[in-house]
Amino acid sequence: MNRIVLRILAWLLVTAVAIFTLSPIELRPMTGAPADFERLAAFALVGGMFCLAYPRHRIAIVLFLIGVAGLLEVMQHIVPGRHGRSHDFAVKAVAVVTGSILTILIERITTRTSSEPVASQDVS
Template structure:
């Protein structure tokens, strides 16, 4: 498996964790503070977790199982925690969309790292 340059990998790791933190804030904040793009919420959820999944897969290619546990575990955990937030609601369908997006991103990011030519 090809390896990304160390500095780029560090930047990817920072971006992955910041992206996950942003998703946590957007998911668990009161509904009125949730950022929106104007797209349907299911598309936003799928894309958000696809991006974070891709970032984690590229940042931790040698630990892809751990990256999957973090991304997919966060998707499930955030949905469960929404039940505790007064203005939010956790739904199985929303969790499934997030899990699909995260899985797509993890696979795409992992394949991308494998196919990047070493320089």
């Protein structure tokens, strides 16, 4: 996929997460899954998408996204009915790292697999 498209998708995704994080709780989409799983999935996806979009800046991206997670938790204190918690921040930070690592591993495996020569079969 084109890097420009990946970058647009990454920024749209982090923007959506920020909007849902800072909107009143009744406007937040509910999947029925535990809140920690929703946080984990969202931030793992954000981390993975940013690592695909900015492959030369992965460490900086992970640090930036951990900072975004912390900032969103702090900003929740100004939204009525919302509250930032250190536990939520920890889940989000771990998710960013996990999503980034998984994306890098999958990328390396698929790149290695697609670049390996196909073994010729002897049909004698």
